[in-house]
Amino acid sequence: MADFDENEFDEGFRRVIEGQGAEPPPSAWANIRVAALERQLIRYQSAALWLKGIAGVLAVLLGVTGYLLYQAKSEPTEPLAMATPESKRNTVFITRTERVFVDRPVIRYVERQRPESKSQRLNSDPNPLNSNPNQSTQNNYDRNVTLNNPPDGANKIIGLSNNKKVLDPKQKTADGGQESTRSENLVDRKPDSNLDGKTPAETPAIDGPRGGKGTELATTSAEAEQKAAPINLNLLTAQPLLTSRTLSMPRLRYRLPASLLPKAPKIRIPLSEKLSLSAYVSPDWSKVDVRRDEADAFKYGDEELQAGIVAGIRAGLSLSKKWSLLAGVEFGQNTFDDGNKRLILNAETIDGQTAYFYRTALGTVGIPSDLLSTPVQPGDVVGLEVHEPIQRWVLNLPLSLRYDIWQKQFLLLEKLPLKFTVYGLLGGYAQLPLRQEGVVEIYEDNGREFTGEVKNFRNLRPSYGINLGAGAELGFARHISVFVEPNYSQGLSSVVKDMPLRTSINGFGVKFGARWEFGKK
Amino acid sequence: MNSAEEEKLIKACRSGDGSAFEALYRRFSAKMMAVCYRYCHDRDEAQDLLQEGFIKVFEQIGKFRGEGSFEGWIRRIMVLTALEKYRKDRRVRESRYGSVADLQGDMQPISSDDIYSQMSFDELVGMIQELTPAYRMVFNLYVFEGMKHEEIAEKLGVSVGTSKSNLSDARRILQRRIEKVMYDLN
The missing domain is CATH 1.10.1740.10 (RNA polymerase sigma factor, region 2, helix turn helix motif)
Known part of the structure; x- marks a missing residue:
């Protein structure tokens, strides 16, 4: 091996082999093309599988969200319960010198805790904040007033404040042993002990401390008011006062405890105020995804969609502060072509009709036989050229949920209030084919050539898909806002039927539009 | 273009x-x-x-x-x-695959010009194709792609020594086959 020059040897090989070519067999290109398409098909199928999975998950999430929203809306609203009865003192002048202080309950409502069972409610204090140990006065918490009907027909006020001890209607007074009713807060006057037993006609409306025997009404000072003990009030005489507007006193009526009361009515916003209406336009960059199920499908279906336009309107229904439901209608227009396509069409009989059929990934169309110079016979052949894109119109019915992610209100130039909202959208759509038409050039066997219009594409069918997007909205007037909304849609079903290929369309667009809110505050 | x-x-x-x-x-x-x-x-x-x-x-x-x-x-x-x-x-x-028969015996030196003048593209490619996958891979990566043994070893998941040894064996096998072709021609 000593004489063997490795470099010489290698160089000899390089000189002979390098730069040489060996023509591959003619079938090689066809094999490569089919292999590439098959690989593409497998990729699409696996992508479709993933998309189906994702769509399934999204559908579940959407369902759960919808359920939660529904549940949140239909959950019974707890009756508002008065937590801390507070009183506001009104001064009522009976005469110029005589005045009465009336504690008017000021009712403050708070959300209650989760409701207990009915039996629990019946057995427990309905007002958890009520500290009054006197059970006989516990049920007056709704208005703090309970009206009893004494035997003599006179109304008796037990109390207006449940924070203060009130005597039971049946309780006898210590001094006279007579049945008496007292209200500590309704009237702050000195006690009077000589009025019971008198007829209403004989009894003045209000008895109080006086120099004489109830004939004069003493002037009360603030200090005296503080020290004054409750006086008896003949409510038969005082009845007009109780319902008087002058007193600004709530109308007395017997009410059931809150726990037994029907639910407090919810504040309902009229449906019309939850609605909004948007109009928008969007450029549309869609792409055709072709999945071939049979070898025949590899002979055609290389069309590509060109940029189109979408215009639509949609209505929005506010579900909550952040969620709203959007539904609308869109018209889309775009074109597709395969760039100077030249094809040989063989006459075929489909559904009893013998014609030349031009097959595309977006439907099949028959060449109108009336354009041809001779009747079409099975086996006849014509040449077809497509120089211009084929027009396509569709109707989309989108349905989406909108979630307001972020909002900010600010003043422009310290004058114009603006509201900026960033939101996300997730939903689906149904697409209905409306029309497809184009112009083709036909070359007949006899040398005649002509240009004809093709429409009535067959094999088209409604399809559906999902869409998602994000948007930014700027509200600059009471009801009006404008928005920009980039969005992506993915077709989940084929737009053609009864073909050896399935075509789905995915696309990207940016909606520019304006929204009118009917009930904006 | x-x-x-x-x-x-x-x-x-x-x-x-x-x-x-x-x-x-x-x-x-x-x-x-x-x-x-x-x-x-x-x-x-x-x-x-x-x-x-x-x-x-x-x-x-x-x-x-x-x-x-x-x-x-x-x-x-x-x-x-x-x-x-x-x-x-x-x-x-x-x-x-795998044959070490071609690794036996002495080698005659072969120049680059010899190969270029006497061997065709198909013949040389055919010889490379006949190598075992390991030899073929190392030979291709080293001779045509210009990789170093460290890089080849890393890409093939073998040691640097194995890479060197495989390249050496591949060269021997190819040289033997080229010799045969050239001998047949002569």
Whole structure:
């Protein structure tokens, strides 16, 4: 091996082999093309599988969200319960010198805790904040007033404040042993002990401390008011006062405890105020995804969609502060072509009709036989050229949920209030084919050539898909806002039927539009 | 095809133009077929490799940055595809081939001119195809792709010594066969 020059040897090989070519067999290109398409098909199928999975998950999430929203809306609203009865003192002048202080309950409502069972409610204090140990006065918490009907027909006020001890209607007074009713807060006057037993006609409306025997009404000072003990009030005489507007006193009526009361009515916003209406336009960059199920499908279906336009309107229904439901209608227009396509069409009989059929990934169309110079016979052949894109119109019915992610209100130039909202959208759509038409050039066997219009594409069918997007909205007037909304849609079903290929369309667009809110505050 | 036309073709391929892919194939298929022949045992295998290689070219054409020649880039893809195939089928191939008969005996020196003047492309490619896959791979990578033994060892998953030894054996076998052809001719 000593004489063997490795470099010489290698160089000899390089000189002979390098730069040489060996023509591959003619079938090689066809094999490569089919292999590439098959690989593409497998990729699409696996992508479709993933998309189906994702769509399934999204559908579940959407369902759960919808359920939660529904549940949140239909959950019974707890009756508002008065937590801390507070009183506001009104001064009522009976005469110029005589005045009465009336504690008017000021009712403050708070959300209650989760409701207990009915039996629990019946057995427990309905007002958890009520500290009054006197059970006989516990049920007056709704208005703090309970009206009893004494035997003599006179109304008796037990109390207006449940924070203060009130005597039971049946309780006898210590001094006279007579049945008496007292209200500590309704009237702050000195006690009077000589009025019971008198007829209403004989009894003045209000008895109080006086120099004489109830004939004069003493002037009360603030200090005296503080020290004054409750006086008896003949409510038969005082009845007009109780319902008087002058007193600004709530109308007395017997009410059931809150726990037994029907639910407090919810504040309902009229449906019309939850609605909004948007109009928008969007450029549309869609792409055709072709999945071939049979070898025949590899002979055609290389069309590509060109940029189109979408215009639509949609209505929005506010579900909550952040969620709203959007539904609308869109018209889309775009074109597709395969760039100077030249094809040989063989006459075929489909559904009893013998014609030349031009097959595309977006439907099949028959060449109108009336354009041809001779009747079409099975086996006849014509040449077809497509120089211009084929027009396509569709109707989309989108349905989406909108979630307001972020909002900010600010003043422009310290004058114009603006509201900026960033939101996300997730939903689906149904697409209905409306029309497809184009112009083709036909070359007949006899040398005649002509240009004809093709429409009535067959094999088209409604399809559906999902869409998602994000948007930014700027509200600059009471009801009006404008928005920009980039969005992506993915077709989940084929737009053609009864073909050896399935075509789905995915696309990207940016909606520019304006929204009118009917009930904006 | 000048570089401007080549650039246009690449651009069309990147945009997914089917006719551009076909033009690209027509442009480079013969040269790449010659490359594939060297790495394969027979014509069918070479055709499979060519097919696999061109599909990768189509898939990865977007990654071509324009650094270096486009032909060189395609050729690299073909060689990498051959390497992948070799690694995948190594066990099967090693059991199918392997002869050390040609390694015996003394060698006569053969010059580059001798080979160039007396041997044809088909004959030399045929001889390379007859090598065992391991010898063929090392010989191709070293002689035609200009790789160093360290690089070859790394790509084939063998030691540097094995790479050197395989190259040496491949050369001996080829020289023996060339001698035979030249002897027959003379």
